Amino acid sequence: MRAQMPALEYLAFNLIVAIVTLVVGWALSSLAGRGVRKLAGRSARVDPTIVPMLYTVTVWSIRVFVLIAVLARFGVQTASIITVLGAAGLAIGLALQGTLQNIAAGIMLLALRxxxxxxxxxxxxxxxxxxxxxxxxxxxxxxxxxxxxxxxxxxxxxxxxxxYSRNATRRLDVEVAVRYGDDLELALRELAALIESHQYVLPTPKPEVMVIDYRESTTIVNMRVWVASANYWTLRFDLYRNAMQALARAGLKMPIPVSEIHAAVPIVEASK
Structure with a gap:
């Protein structure tokens, strides 16, 4: 019984050291990950997209070394650990090909951006x-x-x-219908004045108003402008809201679909 006590004490000591190493290593890995994320977030040279992956790689790299150190504390040979990890990695890689594809695709997305x-x-x-x-x-x-x-x-x-956000500017096309019989030139002038006075319409390339199509009862007029990407949707909503109001103030009426129906009237001969 007494001969077994030193071995039990040694095992208990190693167990306590292993637990402390594991807890401290785990905490340090999280701390290091947060530090890397914080430093990367402050640097203008680091793309924000790559920060989550840097955090994950930092954390789990430290944790793998911590696990190896804990196993080595119990007498497990490092070489055998690496061999087992290699074999396990090969088996897992074959079993989780889709997961490895996701990792490879993530690296390509971050590399080519x-x-x-x-x-x-x-x-x-x-x-x-x-x-x-x-x-x-x-x-x-x-x-x-x-x-x-x-x-x-x-x-x-x-x-x-x-x-949609990579370029600083985007082209916006807004179509407006003008009734047949209304003053088309007046409609073109009113729409041109509308886009030229809007604060979000860029002067270059030059805004354009043009006829692009003829339909059953209307002429389709297109307003083509360039706008900063951040203001795209605001300008789009404004033009759709104000275009018909501008035409109405000029005396043009809202186009309403019109269908003509021709009915054949039977001819009844007068009785003799």
């Missing part, structure tokens, strides 16, 4: 929204109605991405 945090994008056929985060496995978007949309990185990478 077709999207960045804060930009409004559309993943064609999958969803659209403002980029909130590109993580190690998932990309998170915030849709215009405030709903969070989470997509696997591989799904984002393997589909066309339309980025």
């Amino acid at each position: 077709p999207l960045r945090a804060g930009e409004y994008i559309s993943v064609v056929g999958k969803g659209d929204g403002t980029v909130a985060e590109v993580g190690l496995f998932l990309t998170r978007l915030i849709q215009f109605d405030g709903v969070h949309l989470t997509l696997p990185n591989s799904l984002v990478w393997n589909n066309p991405i339309i980025n």
Whole structure:
């Protein structure tokens, strides 16, 4: 019994040290991750999109070393640990090919940067929204109605991405219908005055008002302007609201669909 006490004391000592190492290492990994995220957020050279991945890599790199140190405390050989991790990594890699594809796709998204945090994008056929985060496995978007949309990185990478925010300016086309019989030239002048006086319409490229189509009872006039990307939707809503009001003040009436119905009237011969 007495011979067993030193071994039990040694085991208890190692267990306490291992627990302390694990707790402290886990806490330090979280602290280091937050520090990296804070420093990266302050630097103008670091893209905000890459910050979540830097945080994850920092945290789990430290935690892996902590786990190895804990196992080594109990006499497990480091070489055998690396061998086991290699074999386990190969098995897990074969079993989780989709997950590895997400990691690879996340790295490609961060390296080539077709999207960045804060930009409004559309993943064609999958969803659209403002980029909130590109993580190690998932990309998170915030849709215009405030709903969070989470997509696997591989799904984002393997589909066309339309980025609406990358350029500083965007072209806006607003169509207005003018009735046949109304003064078309007057309508063109009123719409031109409307867009030229709007504070969000950029002078270059020059705004245009043009006839683009003829339909059953109306002529379609297009207002083509350029606007800063941040003001796109505000200008779009303003032009749609004010265009018909401007035409109404000029004496032009709102176009109403008109259909002509021709009915054949039977001819009745007079009785003899």
